[in-house]
């Protein structure tokens with residue numbers, strides 16, 4: 001029975017969903033949303049803050065400042081509240097309402113940027129504001145998840161070894177990319193493991209992580225409008241890209257089975273299924289990482305009007321349920337099935 005006195009002391013590290021019946025392909029989904037910050041970003045936030053404390057970069061009167069599309073902001077809000085630091089999050093108009101309200105409920109200040117810069121988009125505008133704040137107040141400390149090695153080290157120390165413990169015969173690992181902290185930490189760790197593991201990065205169409213020109217992306221979490229400084233492609237075997245419409249179909253299909261996951265989980269599962277459909281999966285052990293849960297996306301991915309307005313009717317059209325799906329018939333259960 002875990003008993004804790006600080007919120008970041010608890011993180012469910014050993015929960016997986018077996019998606020074989022739903023996908024018609026083997027896939028174990030590592031659920032990272034069961035902690036008080038509600039996402040995988042708890043680990044990066046904890047590592048970045050505690051490492052800065054050890055180095056003396058953060059002192060009692062520091063103001064933590066960070067640019068985040070939401071989940072890191074919530075995790076930092078929680079840790080800052082617990083440790084007694086002030087925290088200012090700079091986000092943009094794609095940040096979910098629930099996420100912003102959570103940060104404010106935890107005592108943080110939130111700046112929402114709604115206009116991007118010509119060359120750097122909304123992210124460029126966020127980073128410019130962070131730089132201005134740090135220049136104006138010497139108490140401000142920018143943790144800089146995009147360049148901070150403690151971001152990927154969190155996954156090198158925690159996420160990858162946890163997966164290896166659970167799946168000693170792991171063959172393929174599917175990882176969604178934003179800052180690429182999760183990808184680089186896991187990829188570096190598995191590079192030296194006792195067996196080769198194929199590292200497959202999953203990105204959103206419209207993201208510039210792997211060098212494509214940036215395009216419209218409405219779902220926060222995955223993807224970046226610039227190339228992430230942490231990325232070292234020498235550790236990545238393959239990158240697959242997923243259309244946001246497929247992300248939404250997959251999220252809604254999972255929800256119809258009772259699993260309400262966040263947007264990047266839909267992206268990763270959709271990309272993984274596509275990859276598995278193209279390969280011989282007999283005897284294969286594949287794992288994918290689900291960064292968060294679905295409550296933060298109720299007014300977007302799970303809101304039919306929002307989906308229809310941005311992606312059209314097709315995304316909500318019913319498709320035939322997978323053969324041998326094994327579930328009892330349920331009115332409307334086949335709505336929006338991606339698999």
Ligand SMILES: Cc1ncc(COP(=O)(O)O)c(C=O)c1O
Pocket residue numbers: 039041069070071072176177178179180181182183220221222262264265291292
């Ligand atoms: C929901 C969600 N998915 C995926 C990611 C990407 O993780 P990383 O920044 O480690 O690449 C994030 C990071 O913000 C996230 O919040």
